[in-house]
Structure formats: structure tokens, C-alpha cells
Amino acid sequence: MGSKKEKDKIKILLVDDEQEFVNTLSERIQMREIGANVALNGEEALEFVDNEVPDVMVLDLRMPGIDGIEVLRRVKKQYPDVQVIILTGHGSEKDEEEARRLGAFDYLQKPVEVDTLVTRIRKAYKQQIETSFMAGTFAEAGEFDTAKKYMDKDKDKDKKKK
Amino acid sequence: MNPETEKTLAFFGRMTANLTHEVKNVLAIIQESAGLMEDITAICPLAEEKYQERFNRSMATIKQQLNRGIDLTTQFNRFAHTPDRSSAELDLADTVGQFCLLTERFARLKHISLTAGETAGAQEQIRLTTNPVQLFMALFFSLESCLNTLPANTAIRVTPQKTETKRPAAEFACTGEQAPQPGEFFRQLKAAEAWSELNDITAQLGGQIALDKDDLRFWLVF
Numbered sequence: 001m002g003s004k005k006e007k008d009k010i011k012i013l014l015v016d017d018e019q020e021f022v023n024t025l026s027e028r029i030q031m032r033e034i035g036a037n038v039a040l041n042g043e044e045a046l047e048f049v050d051n052e053v054p055d056v057m058v059l060d061l062r063m064p065g066i067d068g069i070e071v072l073r074r075v076k077k078q079y080p081d082v083q084v085i086i087l088t089g090h091g092s093e094k095d096e097e098e099a100r101r102l103g104a105f106d107y108l109q110k111p112v113e114v115d116t117l118v119t120r121i122r123k124a125y126k127q128q129i130e131t132s133f134m135a136g137t138f139a140e141a142g143e144f145d146t147a148k149k150y151m152d153k154d155k156d157k158d159k160k161k162k
Numbered sequence: 163m164n165p166e167t168e169k170t171l172a173f174f175g176r177m178t179a180n181l182t183h184e185v186k187n188v189l190a191i192i193q194e195s196a197g198l199m200e201d202i203t204a205i206c207p208l209a210e211e212k213y214q215e216r217f218n219r220s221m222a223t224i225k226q227q228l229n230r231g232i233d234l235t236t237q238f239n240r241f242a243h244t245p246d247r248s249s250a251e252l253d254l255a256d257t258v259g260q261f262c263l264l265t266e267r268f269a270r271l272k273h274i275s276l277t278a279g280e281t282a283g284a285q286e287q288i289r290l291t292t293n294p295v296q297l298f299m300a301l302f303f304s305l306e307s308c309l310n311t312l313p314a315n316t317a318i319r320v321t322p323q324k325t326e327t328k329r330p331a332a333e334f335a336c337t338g339e340q341a342p343q344p345g346e347f348f349r350q351l352k353a354a355e356a357w358s359e360l361n362d363i364t365a366q367l368g369g370q371i372a373l374d375k376d377d378l379r380f381w382l383v384f
Binding site: 018020021024025027028031062089090092093094109110111114 | 179182183184186187189190191193194195197198201205228232236239243246
């Protein structure tokens with residue numbers, strides 16, 4: 001189980017149209033000291049992200065309305081720093097290829113052990129932190145164009161958060 | 163395979179994949195709800211130890227059966243996607259493992275054991291590019307031929323292999339005290355209706371069937 005500090009730090013968004021599943025999963029993740037929010041469809045997820053950018057999104061693929069692939073495409077386009085973990089009951093290899101091509105951090109089959117999911121969430125978060133660290137490192141090394149690329153992402157994120 | 167058959171298979175595949183997706187959602191809800199109960203009792207155990215132990219035993223059974231259901235549904239979901247592509251590059255060990263999990267019940271009903279064998283000393287994957295549906299059919303007709311030939315309390319092991327000429331192959335090896343001698347085994351095997359289907363499908367795949375006349379073994383070579 002994680003620390004209290006971690007609960008304040010990692011912000012995750014769970015997106016799934018199976019309300020019973022996603023609410024119970026959210027509760028279990030919160031018991032592991034990670035702050036979790038829930039969206040029950042693609043539209044709700046995109047709206048949520050525009051108001052409060054999560055660090056990690058756990059996303060189902062098959063949902064009514066805007067499906068997971070489209071949510072992934074839009075989120076990675078607007079907020080490339082958000083790490084997206086696909087959690088789906090759909091086993092198509094084509095879907096996995098497409099999700100990874102669009103920048104999904106990981107692709108898991110539903111159902112998954114909660115501790116496995118939490119491990120992947122922490123890994124995804126760590127990668128996000130490292131990306132931010134890279135921006136600082138590039139700036140220190142005088143590679144401002146590369147650093148700016150990272151900083152612009154953060155700026156957009158902060159602006160949206162406000 | 164003609165276009166009409168491919169369309170029909172694709173239709174069944176889509177329907178089945180859709181249903182297995184729903185079943186996985188059901189299993190996911192049960193898993194999370196059971197997991198939550200476990201999390202809660204880990205923080206706040208039941209007042210009497212004997213009830214906590216009983217609770218833990220029941221929870222272990224639920225998790226064991228959930229894992230079984232998840233394994234089967236996952237493999238079946240993958241199987242339902244088999245007609246998605248008329249040709250695909252496959253890992254033969256993965257395919258054989260999936261096949262044995264999905265068809266084990268056919269063998270169990272006849273009191274015959276079915277297992278996927280491990281390739282001896284295999285350092286690299288045995289891969290082949292083929293029609294996934296037809297490959298499954300070839301494996302199934304092989305199994306059905308064996309099941310029609312073998313008595314109860316015997317065993318079938320399916321092992322992915324590479325031939326001396328480096329061609330991918332699936333070995334079907336049958337064992338058991340009650341099993342017939344090789345001559346009788348192959349006579350009965352060839353008389354099985356499934357064997358004739360196997361010959362057709364193997365030819366369509368461009369493969370061949372090789373027999374070990376001294377043992378209860380044969381290979382599908384691709």
C-alpha cells in the first residue's frame with residue numbers, strides 16, 4: 001500500500017461504462033492511497049480531462065458514444081503527458097496495435113488483479129515524472145528547443161487546470 | 163476457404179467476441195467486489211477467528227474459480243477473434259496452449275487427459291504464418307481422431323516442435339496402458355471421419371501428416 005503523500009500526488013481517472021466495476025475498482029485503488037476519479041463514458045472523460053488533467057488514465061475501449069480509441073487519440077493529442085493504460089475485456093490484437101500506436105502506455109486485459117494495476121499505474125506515473133525531469137535536464141544543457149517542447153506541454157496542462 | 167464461409171465465420175467471431183466481452187465484464191465485477199470484501203476484512207477482521215478462516219476459505223474458492231473463468235474467457239475471446247485475419251503470424255506454443263485449454267473438456271468427458279507439451283530445449287519461438295482458423299481446425303481434427311481411437315485413462319500430449327528441416331510441427335503423442343498397439347492405433351485413427359477432414363485441411367494449409375509407425379505419435383508439419 002502507498003503513502004498518504006502518494007494519494008495527494010498521483011491523480012488517476014478511471015473510464016469505464018460498467019458503473020459497478022469502475023466504482024468498486026476506484027474504491028480499492030483509493031484504499032491503496034492513490035486518488036482516483038471516475039468517468040462513465042468517453043464524453044465524461046474528455047470533459048473531466050479538460051478541467052483537471054490526470055497523471056494516469058485507465059481506459060476501457062468498448063463504450064457507448066465516444067469509444068476508448070477515440071478518447072485515447074484526443075487525450076494524447078491535447079495532453080501528451082497523460083499516461084493512458086488500456087484496461088479492456090476485448091482481446092483483439094488489432095485494438096492493441098492501434099492503442100499502442102496512439103501512445104497507450106500499457107494494454108491490460110480485464111479483469112486484472114488490483115495490485116497489478118496499481119503497479120502499472122505507479123510505473124506510468126514514474127515515466128511521466130521522468131519526462132518532466134528530462135525537460136529540466138535539456139534546459140540545463142542548453143537544448144532549449146527540446147526543453148521548450150516539454151515545458152509547453154506542462155504549461156498547457158497548468159492553464160487547463162486553472 | 164471461400165468468401166461466403168469467411169463471412170459466416172467472421173459473423174460468428176464478432177458475435178462471440180462481443181459476448182465474451184460481456185462475460186469478462188461480469189467476471190471483473192465479481193472479482194472487484196470479492197477483492198473489496200477481502201481488502202475490508204484485511205483492515206478490520208471478523209470478530210471470531212473461526213468465521214474469518216471460513217471467510218478466507220470461501221474467498222480463496224471464489225478467486226480460484228474466477229481465475230479459471232478468466233483464463234477460459236480470455237482464451238475464448240482470443241479464439242473468437244481468430245477469423246479476423248485470413249493469414250497471421252502465430253507463435254505455435256501459444257496456439258497449442260490456447261487450443262488445449264479450450265478443448266480439454268472434450269478429452270475429460272472421455273476420461274482422457276490432454277496437455278500441451280513443452281518443446282525440449284526450445285530457445286526461440288516456433289513461429290508460422292498461416293490461416294489461424296484452419297490451423298485450429300487441423301489441431302481439432304487431430305484431437306478428435308485420437309479421442310475416437312483411444313480408450314479411457316489414456317493421455318494425449320500436443321507439443322510444438324521444429325522438424326530436422328526446421329519446419330514448424332505439432333506433435334500428437336498418445337500414451338497409456340490401455341492404449342492400442344501402434345498398428346491398431348493407426349488403423350483406427352485412419353478410419354475416423356475426423357482423420358479424413360484432417361487430411362483435407364492439412365492439404366489446404368500446404369502441410370503434411372507424418373506418422374511414427376513404431377509409437378503412438380504423429381506430426382502435423384506446416
